[in-house]
Amino acid sequence: MMRVFLLLCTLLLCGEVKSQDPDPPTITHLSVDSLSQQVEIYWYNNAPEAVGYVIYFQDAAGLWIPLDTVYGQQNLSYITQGSNSQFQQETYSIVAFDALGNSSSRSEAHSTLFMNYFYSLCDSVCELMWDLYPEMLNQVGFKLIVHQKDLSGSGFEIVNEILLSNLDTIYNYPVDYSSKYTFTLQAYNTLDSVSKSNRFAITTTQVVPPTYAYINKVNVDNDNFIEVSVISDSYFVDYFEVYRSSFDGGFFQYIGDANVLENEKSGVLIDEMVFPNQNIYHYKVKAFDICARPYVLPSYPDTIEQFEAHQLKLSALSLKPSEMQLSWIDYPFFLEKESYSLWLDVNGDLEQIRSIIPNSYGLIDISDKVGSICAFAISYEQQENVLGLQDTVYSNRICLTKEPTIFFPSAFTPSNGDIKNNTWKPLIVGLESISSFSLQIYNRWGVKIHEITSPSGFWDGYYNGKVSESGVYNFHLDFNFGSSEKGSRQGTIRLIR
Numbered sequence: 280m281m282r283v284f285l286l287l288c289t290l291l292l293c294g295e296v297k298s299q300d301p302d303p304p305t306i307t308h309l310s311v312d313s314l315s316q317q318v319e320i321y322w323y324n325n326a327p328e329a330v331g332y333v334i335y336f337q338d339a340a341g342l343w344i345p346l347d348t349v350y351g352q353q354n355l356s357y358i359t360q361g362s363n364s365q366f367q368q369e370t371y372s373i374v375a376f377d378a379l380g381n382s383s384s385r386s387e388a389h390s391t392l393f394m395n396y397f398y399s400l401c402d403s404v405c406e407l408m409w410d411l412y413p414e415m416l417n418q419v420g421f422k423l424i425v426h427q428k429d430l431s432g433s434g435f436e437i438v439n440e441i442l443l444s445n446l447d448t449i450y451n452y453p454v455d456y457s458s459k460y461t462f463t464l465q466a467y468n469t470l471d472s473v474s475k476s477n478r479f480a481i482t483t484t485q486v487v488p489p490t491y492a493y494i495n496k497v498n499v500d501n502d503n504f505i506e507v508s509v510i511s512d513s514y515f516v517d518y519f520e521v522y523r524s525s526f527d528g529g530f531f532q533y534i535g536d537a538n539v540l541e542n543e544k545s546g547v548l549i550d551e552m553v554f555p556n557q558n559i560y561h562y563k564v565k566a567f568d569i570c571a572r573p574y575v576l577p578s579y580p581d582t583i584e585q586f587e588a589h590q591l592k593l594s595a596l597s598l599k600p601s602e603m604q605l606s607w608i609d610y611p612f613f614l615e616k617e618s619y620s621l622w623l624d625v626n627g628d629l630e631q632i633r634s635i636i637p638n639s640y641g642l643i644d645i646s647d648k649v650g651s652i653c654a655f656a657i658s659y660e661q662q663e664n665v666l667g668l669q670d671t672v673y674s675n676r677i678c679l680t681k682e683p684t685i686f687f688p689s690a691f692t693p694s695n696g697d698i699k700n701n702t703w704k705p706l707i708v709g710l711e712s713i714s715s716f717s718l719q720i721y722n723r724w725g726v727k728i729h730e731i732t733s734p735s736g737f738w739d740g741y742y743n744g745k746v747s748e749s750g751v752y753n754f755h756l757d758f759n760f761g762s763s764e765k766g767s768r769q770g771t772i773r774l775i776r
Contacts, residue, residue, distance in 0.1 A: 300382060301326030301375045306389035308415045308466070309371065311364045313478035318359040318391060321472070322373050323416075324352060326383060329375040334359075335385060337370040343385065365477045368393035368410075389414045392476040394464045398454075398483075401570030405481060407450045409464055417468040420445045423452075424463045430482070431457040456485035489513035491579040492566045494588040494612065495545075495668055499555050499655075499675045505590055509537050509564050510545040510666065511576070520565040520573075521548045527589075531563050555590055555675035559608070563587045579614065579666065588612040591674040593656050598679050601646040607656045609637030610672055614664035620657050624676070626650040626712050626761055645681075649709025651761025653678040680764050683709030687754070690773035693740030703772055704737035705756070715759040720752055720772065728752075740774055749776045 302325040310319040320334065331350040334357050335343045349357055362369060372385040397406045412418060421443040428436045443450065445466075454460060460483070464476035489511035496508040509519045518538045522531035537546030553560055563586070566574045578586030589610075596604040610617060621632040621641065625648050632643055635656065645652055659671040684707070691703040707713065718731040720738060728742040740746050756768040 300384075301329045301377050303383040303386040304329075304332060304373045304375050305416070306371065306373060306386055306414065307470075308468070308472045308474040309389055309391045310473065310475045311362075311391050311477050312358075312475070313365050313463075316362050316365060318362045318364050318369060318371070320357045320359070320371055320373070320389075322355055322386070324355060324375065326375050326377070327352075328377040329383075330378050331376055332357075333374045333376065333382075335372045335374065337372070337388065343372060364391045364393070387414070392464060392466055392474050394462065394476045394479070396462065396479060396481070398481050400484065400486060401572075403454055403456070403483070405452045405454050405460065405462070407452060407462060407464070409448055409476065411446070411448060412466045412474065415466050415468055415472070415474055417470055418445045418466055419468055420466075421447060422465040422467060423450060424465065425452060426461040427455075428459045429455075429457065430459055454481075454483045456483050458483050486515045486568055486570055487513050488568065488572075489516050489566050489574055489576060492516075492519060492564050492574070492576040492586070493579040493614075493666070494562060494564060494586060495666070496670050496672050497560075497562060497588045497590045497610075497612070498672045499590050500549075500673070501676070503553075503555055503675055505550040505553050505555060505560060507537060507548045507550060507562050507564075508545060508670075509547075509566075510668070511566055512544065512579075513568070514542065514544060515568045516544065516546075516566050517569045517571070518567050519546050519548075520567065521550075522563045522565070523550065523553075524561040524563075524587075525558055527559070527561060529561070531561070537564070555592065556594075556677065559589050559592050561587050561589045591656055591658050591672050593654065593674040593677055595677045596640060598677070600679075600681055601644070603643045603645055603652075603654050603677065603679070604640070605643065605654055605677060606640035607635065607637070607674065610658040611637075613658070613660045613670065614666065615660040615662050615669075617658050618661055620659075622655050622657060623648070624651075624653040624655065649681050649683050649760075650712025651678065651680055651764060680761050681709070682764075682766050683707055683712050683760055685756075685768060687768070687770050687772075689771075690775055691740065692775045694746045695776055702737040702739050703774075704731070705734075707734050709760075710734050712760045713758050714763075716756075717758070718754055718756040720754045722747070722752055723750060734758075738772075746776065747774055749774055 304322040306322045308321050329352050333348050334346040336346050338344050368390050370388050370390040372388050374385050375383040394409045423441040425439040461480045463478045466474040492511050495510050498506045507521055516539050518536040523534045524531045535548050537548035539546040591610040592608045594606045619635045621635050623630045653676040655676045656674040660669045663669045686706040692700045713734050716734045719727050720729040721727050729738045752772045758766050
């Protein structure tokens with residue numbers, strides 16, 4: 280009998296005791312505290328032998344990271360620290376453990392309630408979006424809580440609560456202008472538990488329509504393209520449609536958009552399909568706001584007719600090497616009184632010729648000019664206008680090219696005992712117009728014996744350290760002048776010893 284008792288003691292009491300792992304807990308709901316950046320976790324214990332719990336967090340890579348340990352079977356809630364649930368959905372799980380060190384498997388993953396939004400300024404609607412929340416036990420539905428504060432002056436505040444079903448995942452909330460809205464979503468169940476989502480706020484702004492669209496400049500650039508510059512009085516203008524007509528009173532054809540940069544009120548379109556030396560081009564514009572709503576507007580100040588403008592046009596009556604006979608029209612589209620002047624661009628150097636009166640003609644003396652010669656007119660506002668602008672427009676350019684005059688001496692006498700005529704060099708009128716220069720000298724067998732790379736260079740008659748033989752030598756000159764114009768010369772030189 281004693282032997283049986285000892286055997287039972289050994290098997291039941293005195294040997295190693297092995298117990299079953301605890302059942303995992305059940306997370307009932309999570310709630311986000313947006314002010315404190317914390318997540319409140321609540322769960323139900325399914326293991327009577329549990330003495331504590333380990334809280335796990337799932338990171339961005341999908342790995343489960345232990346956050347903390349909660350001791351005590353009846354401690355069934357936990358508040359995280361440093362949560363980022365205001366800006367993203369977070370997922371948690373819990374493991375129960377007993378006094379013998381046995382642990383349950385992880386509970387089913389449970390994610391925070393997270394709400395996204397899209398605010399449509401043009402539709403005056405805030406679209407709210409979230410996922411279903413099946414993890415919540417006995418969920419009944421959602422409650423959307425909206426706080427609105429008026430910013431227009433009255434300062435009133437209202438709270439709106441909207442009940443939604445547990446199958447809703449989207450809601451379009453209409454908003455008023457000049458208000459601040461704060462949105463929070465809550466999930467609730469039959470046990471009076473509440474799960475709060477992240478919270479976010481928007482401030483609504485009214486799209487202010489423009490009252491005018493003013494073509495402040497129709498300018499011809501150096502490439503003879505036309506720049507159309509437009510300005511309005513609203514930061515909500517997104518672009519201007521630009522229309523062009525090739526003659527006064529003609530049909531206006533859409534040619535492109537003058538896009539407005541962010542936080543700007545003006546846009547520019549460069550019209551390349553034009554010939555401003557031949558035609559006068561008329562332009563109109565139509566403004567579109569950021570909601571793609573068109574506005575057919577008068578110019579500033581309020582005028583009945585839709586505003587149009589054309590470029591400042593310069594015409595050539597006659598072009599001669601010694602003079603340019605020109606005519607020009609006016610540019611009557613500035614808000615302030617304008618002045619006019621006539622200019623020359625000679626090889627990139629600008630020179631004001633004189634002030635001019637509009638719709639007139641005149642002569643420019645260019646007898647002493649060499650290279651690339653372009654005439655253009657300028658119209659400019661005499662003072663700042665009511666829009667704070669003081670604009671200048673340029674006309675098209677009337678250009679001609681005059682090659683420099685180059686004289687090549689026919690002979691020279693190096694090392695003949697006197698000090699005269701010892702070098703050979705070309706004499707150039709209009710030296711300043713030449714941008715590159717290459718003059719090569721060859722003997723009668725076609726061998727290059729010297730090269731001059733500067734208009735001021737020369738040949739002293741030497742080749743390989745010795746004075747060349749008497750005879751006739753050939754030269755060939757290539758040069759660039761003006762605005763990349765090309766020229767060439769060739770001839771002979773007689774070297775006399």
